[in-house]
Amino acid sequence: MAGYLTAHRDALSPYIIVDAGNFTGDVTPQGRLKAEAMIKALRLIGYDAVAVSGNERQFPGDFLRPLIREHALPVVSDAPGYASSLSFERDGFSMQVSTDPARPEEGRVNVLLTHLSVEAAKDMKGWNVIITSSGEEREEPLTVNGTVIVSGSPKGKKLGLLTLRKDSEGALTFTHAWQLVGNDLQEDGPVRSVLNEYDRSVAALMKETEPLPGTTFTGASACAACHQPFFKQWQHTRHATAFASLQAVGKSEDPECIVCHVVGFNEPGGFYSLDATPDLPDVQCESCHGLNREHLSDFSPMPPVTERTCLTCHTQENSPEFDYPRYLEKVRH
Ligand code: HEC
Ligand code: HEC
Ligand code: HEC
Ligand code: HEC
Structure with missing residues (x-):
């Protein structure tokens, strides 16, 4: 994903890139290393907003919060100690990215990040875009009462590209496409370093366990x-x-x-x-x-x-x- 963005940043701009959460695995020793690697990588990729919402909330706050602070990752979350929304101005779009379903703001492009299901998202009113990290795979976005609902690709195998436009009346229209981010892409050096460091730490961790x-x-x-x-x-x-x-x-x-x-x-x-x-x-x-x-x-x-x-x-x-x-x-x- 980092490699793809490095190569296509100019063509995609202006954009914001967000993660709807569930980016960590379980709370195990390896899961902790993975969470740390993810935080570093998301920061290097230049994420504008990352939801700490689903799996992340199983981690104790005193593990995740210092890491997020250390790497200055822009987080949105309903958990204590985080902002529940972030604002962006891009190319005439005034946007709000939030994790709080009750808080769309008048006069802005409102983007909600949720770990809840697409079904649950249908009941959340007043949002222009809802992005779910429930792991449901959906080829096409769903439009319900003027809200575009898209589901993130599990394990980041695909990058979802949602393009918003204003028509002459100021109403929003959208197009959506998936970008595969497979092994055939040129990797991004700094993110590859994070992954190599993760692999080394996992290997070290394994050496600490006793053979049965x-x-x-x-x-x-x-x-x-x-x-x-x-x-x-x-x-x-x-x-x-x-x-x-x-x-x-x-x-x-x-x-x-x-x-x-x-x-x-x-x-x-x-x-x-x-x-x-x-x-x-x-x-x-x-x-x-x-x-x-x-x-x-x-x-x-x-x-x-x-x-x-x-x-x-x-x-x-x-x-x-x-x-x-x-x-x-x-x-x-
Ligand atoms: C212990 C795990 C394990 C079990 C059990 C297992 N496989 Fe596999 N299988 C693998 C792995 C791993 C690979 C990929 C190996 C590689 O290419 O590195 C593989 C590859 C294959 C391939 C090659 C795929 C291809 O497209 O050429 C076939 C065929 C296959 N397995 C059939 C079977 C069948 C049939 C069974 C049950 C009778 C079975 N395997 C049981 C792990 C397993
Ligand atoms: C649940 C079992 C399972 C786990 C866990 C697993 N693999 Fe595999 N792997 C397989 C099987 C089965 C295949 C063969 C798939 C096929 O050809 O249908 C395979 C194939 C592969 C191949 C050969 C792919 C190809 O087409 O040449 C690679 C490389 C590989 N796995 C790497 C990994 C890596 C890296 C991990 C950990 C991130 C991993 N696997 C975890 C079962 C597993
Ligand atoms: C010292 C010789 C010997 C070794 C070593 C040996 N086998 Fe066998 N195996 C036999 C003989 C003999 C039979 C036929 C038994 C019969 O037909 O009653 C057999 C039968 C089998 C069969 C088919 C019948 C059955 O019991 O399911 C399987 C499968 C099998 N062996 C798997 C293995 C595997 C796997 C290993 C290694 C872990 C192994 N064998 C090691 C001698 C051996
Ligand atoms: C991917 C799974 C798999 C692996 C790996 C595998 N086998 Fe088998 N083996 C089978 C299956 C399935 C059968 C049932 C017979 C068949 O359909 O060929 C079988 C049957 C056999 C039989 C009995 C054949 C008969 O005539 O009854 C023997 C002996 C045997 N295997 C030995 C081995 C030995 C030795 C190895 C390792 C060198 C091995 N197998 C590895 C799946 C496997």
């Missing part, structure tokens, strides 16, 4: 001893190089990624780190066939593999194209 005891999983090479053709076939699937995919994008030490790209992460005797568990990176036999160490000596049945097994990793978010018969065909031994 037990050497339960064995890894594919042990299976290869008796199931050579299966092993050979598996080596030619993308499962066998799943860890390299993380390494290629600098994410091989991020627990939020590792979990689906190795064997048994967060389970006793599962993957911990490349050093501690060198046999357990990648999606291997036991990722699908499950755990049964006795099998190696008594050949007792392995747990069955079903579509459910695949779906633990092939989620809607991480594998939107997943289709069991088609995918099974590609990995079947």
Whole structure:
């Protein structure tokens, strides 16, 4: 997103850029690092107003507020200690951006940022624009009683561009478009530095946790001893190089990624780190066939593999194209 804006700032101007909130994850040690990285990045991108409203409010105020102050992030929020609205003058538009549904102002372009649903936004009267961060994906804006309701793209995968114009009578008209902000864009250097720093902190955090005891999983090479053709076939699937995919994008030490790209992460005797568990990176036999160490000596049945097994990793978010018969065909031994 930063890269896109750096390249298109002039073409887009005059504009304001706002975030409707829900920009943090959960209140975990990694979630705190993520919140801090987001605050730094939003500031570097030059956000004009950022709502602290949904997930953010789960964080204790004494964690978030000093960070926001330190990085001078322009926040709007109904939480104590923040402004509930900010004003902007751009190109003849006098605008108010607020998080308080009860406070549209006469004679201005009123923009409400809310973490509530699109359905709830329909009841909020007197706003020109309402932007939701409820995570609902809507291709087109909705117009209700003269209010344009748009939903932000979950996880910032797309940048919503809402263009407002005044017609000859002074009435507002709008057009809306989505700009994809994928990996093909030139990255912005300073924001990339923030992300690199985040990745390093996450890796350091992971080193502080203890591996779960037990050497339960064995890894594919042990299976290869008796199931050579299966092993050979598996080596030619993308499962066998799943860890390299993380390494290629600098994410091989991020627990939020590792979990689906190795064997048994967060389970006793599962993957911990490349050093501690060198046999357990990648999606291997036991990722699908499950755990049964006795099998190696008594050949007792392995747990069955079903579509459910695949779906633990092939989620809607991480594998939107997943289709069991088609995918099974590609990995079947
Ligand atoms: C432990 C997590 C996990 C499980 C379980 C899993 N997969 Fe995967 N799968 C992945 C990951 C991660 C990738 C991507 C690897 C890469 O390219 O780096 C992948 C990639 C694939 C691909 C390649 C996609 C393509 O377009 O070529 C297929 C096919 C596939 N999986 C099928 C399956 C099937 C069928 C099952 C269940 C029988 C299954 N997977 C179970 C994690 C898993
Ligand atoms: C819930 C499980 C899951 C998590 C968590 C996960 N992945 Fe994956 N990842 C997959 C699956 C499944 C695929 C294969 C998708 C497909 O081809 O259908 C995949 C594919 C990939 C690929 C290969 C994409 C390609 O087309 O070449 C990369 C790179 C990747 N993941 C990186 C990451 C990163 C970085 C993270 C953490 C931010 C992450 N993954 C978290 C399951 C996961
Ligand atoms: C992506 C999931 C997945 C992975 C990874 C995987 N398998 Fe399988 N395996 C299956 C499925 C599904 C079946 C059921 C039979 C079929 O449809 O091919 C199966 C069947 C088998 C069978 C029984 C075949 C039969 O004739 O009954 C053996 C043995 C086997 N796998 C061994 C392995 C070994 C060894 C590895 C690792 C080198 C491995 N598998 C990795 C999914 C997987
Ligand atoms: C010491 C040899 C040996 C090793 C090592 C071994 N297997 Fe097997 N496996 C067998 C034999 C023998 C059978 C056939 C058992 C039967 O038909 O009763 C079998 C059958 C299977 C089957 C199909 C029947 C079933 O029980 O579901 C799967 C799946 C399987 N093995 C997976 C694995 C995996 C995964 C590993 C590694 C974790 C592994 N095996 C390691 C000898 C071995």
